[in-house]
Amino acid sequence: MAWPSSDRVVFPVGLLATLLVLVTVFYYPVGRVLLAAINPGGTPLAPIVEILADPFYLGVAHHVFADPMGVPAGVLTWLADGAPLSAVEFGLFGFTAYQAALSALASVALGLPGAYVLARFDFWGRQTLTSLTIVPFVLPSILVAVGFQAMFGRTGLFNDLLGVVGLGPIEVLYSLPAIVIAHAFYNAPLVTRFVTSAWEGIDAREIESARSMGATPIRAFRDVVLPQLRPALLSATLLAFVFSFMSFPIVLALGGLELQTVEVWLYAKVQSLDLEAAAALAVLESAISLAIMYIYLRYESGQIVSHTGGRSRSRRSLVAGWRTLSDPRRLAVLAYGCVAAVVFLGPILSLLIESVTGPEGAFTTAYYEFLLARQASTAVGTIAPLTAIRNSVLFALGTLATAVPMGVIVSLVATRSGRGSRLAETLLSAPIAVSGIVVGLGLLQTLVFGVEVLGHRLTVTGWIAVVAAHAVAAYPFVTRNVTPALAGIDDRLVETARSLGATRFRALLTVTLPLIVAPLVAGAAFAFAISIGEFDSTVLLAEGGASHTMPVALERYVGNRSIGPSLGPATAMGTVLLAVTAASFVVIDRVGGRYDG
């Protein structure tokens, strides 16, 4: 009897299912939109060329496309003028990349020390705090804007605090620093979470043997720890850059139109139905993101240090009585804690305060009563908060269950040797490198409007479509967490298991997976977070009341005028969203943690 071995079934079927989902809710819809730039009514690629040749978009680099022959002469003239830097304009793309680079650096500066603290120190509530690091990630931008205004505004909490110690006031809103800090608020958690899980996976014995061979602690850190952190750190930095590069609502909410990015412009093009220009911008945006990602992945594959798993190092206690205040390392940690409290806790705390503060500054419960009234109302067009919570949690669980296997499968593809696998992973990571606005437009034009198949108009909507769309947006987080860990597993371990008769699938389950539990759980938490925060494809694909998730409810409450125009009800719903997601993250980590070690 020759049953096909599980290797021949499980992996190919999983890969096929993954590709099917990707093609249906991502490649086909997005391809349809981008085609407008590649093959428009007129000359092929004309919309893209038009943008490349426009100084508004590309600044000084537009000459390369507008008049390539004139470039050398132009450079000479510029040099003859004494090379004035003020004459060099970078255009919309230049500015977008510049603010994204600053944002990525800020994310590392704020996120990396956090990973160090969480991985190397022990203190009360450490595990819960680790779980909660990604909470900022799910906050809808309107709430981040409210939180930032209430924290860093002219009359905000931060200026009140500065006033107490006789400093300030400072004005940061509607400036580049405000955007950069907000992007760090969103993306530093990526850095912290990615690096923490890599740090925790380092085998204590490797460091001990390095030390026993006479390496100084710094040397041991440089030779043993750093190489194992680098992939996770760079991976998170890359994501922070890509997300900040394509950031949209937060830029206008905290920076203003003078600091607009490519994505803001793309949105305006979609709004005015100039779909060729929108597609052209999206093509360029994604090309840049994917190119950077590909270069990085090539680099990453050469950086992986194999490890065999083993015992984690013991953490030192953060608080050590009076000695805490004399130990420079612990003092630095406390100082970092203060900064983190201002940047992360500050806006969230301000948001909570806003949800119980009336327009004249007095305490009010009106916004929570508003939620209760929505819950009790039977009027048409009303979203009940409990329905929204239920829908959000169900979609998120569905997403988690779909995105984790998808992510692992893609990671397995990515870690196979061969040049093609870097390219494959790059292409499979496209969901994080394509503008969300374009994905939404694509879904609308294909799955929602329907596609003519044999004379029938076929539409694909409903909760399965929503979960599929969320999973596609979420699985790259699983992949990015898992791939470095997977690549680092010593091949000999798997080979030994195989030589003892285990199938490849069984070896995956019994040998490989236990070694990557920490990154897997981190990826799962991100998948959950992505789904909870998702708005665009949910409202497009869900039918009837199923679209009523927490971010959708929140957006509706923003427009609701029943207690006057106020963001109060949205802040109350935002508080509910925070509570639900925070609790979920703790549960995910606790459940996932049981399988660790």
Add this chain to the structure above:
Amino acid sequence: MFAPETARNITTQSNNQVVKRRTFLRTAGISVAGATALAGCSDAEQTEEGSPTATETDTATETSTAARTGTTTGTPMAERTLQVATYSSFTGEGTAGNWLKSAFESAHDGVTVEFVTPENGLNQYILRRQQGAPLDVDAYVGLNTSELVRADQELDGSLFATPDLERAGDVKPELQADPRGRAIPYDTGYISLVYDESEVENPATFDTLTTDPYRGDLIAQNAQQSDPGRAFLLWTIAEKGPDGYLDYWRDLLDNDVTILSDWEPAYQAYQNEEAPMVVSYSTDQVYYHGEGVDMSRHQVGFLNDQGYANPEMMGLFTDANAPEIGRQFMDFALSPEAQAEIAVRNVQFPAVEGVDPGAEFSQYADEPGEPVTFTYDELAGNVEGWIEDWAREVSA
């Protein structure tokens, strides 16, 4: 509340409607590519019962379709549904939309009004028509003139029909933006400044806004994505001319105007005292009055004694499944009673002449001395270029 006379009206009208609708479908069926979808409804006046595939459907929960039976005539009259696309805050508890729905349903036996609230507004239907996908809706509520211009520019045939309403003539002439009479205004707002009189004086003119005492004092909105933002931009174009508005905005930008995405964040920033003036509506005080409210922070400032009128309009789609109910619905929205309700619930001025929205509204809502607005013909072919040039100027 609704006299028997109304009921009689309906009987005759609905008989009419069956005939009209059949002829209509015959003509429309040819021009629409997505014929499969239309086939389902062309055979009877029964509209599809199941939930439509359109995005975001808020199906009626308070009026069950099955519970209502036609009782007006001997002819068996099937229940009919009017699908109305609108923006999300038009429906919900206590809104103008829900009031219209229940008032219209009680006046028209067997009729159900359902609201659909697509996230991308009218673009949803322009794109559907472009692709030959079924619209699945009959009427649209919440149009503005620029959107109508865009629809005509993008599509070969008109997205909207001329509804020939009995009350169309009652609408204030200065609000009638569409020369073809397709888009019917049902209310209007006037864009103005709202300012804090304890911080600044009413600037009163456009030119004062660019002077030093007002440096950093104004918050406006992005004309590419915000209604009041676009209206304010158009107002500056009306005032400074298509050749002069960019210079004016350069001065405003030099004077540190802040341009945020939309009305909510802008007003939130104003309330947080980030700046003492914000572009908003002249009905501001209708929301903010009463005990403990500091009215000095809710002063309405018109510029050059003008306010930019931003009429909200409704339209009937050319291949509506229920054009006659749609027509009746639109006519109903122009009735004096509905006009007063819409004004109060939407906090906007009535579009129909001589309607009294009540003492409280009139006391707190300010009307400008001279309402200005661009007509359809003035915007056609221009508005998108104006906005793009402006956005480039701001971003540069």
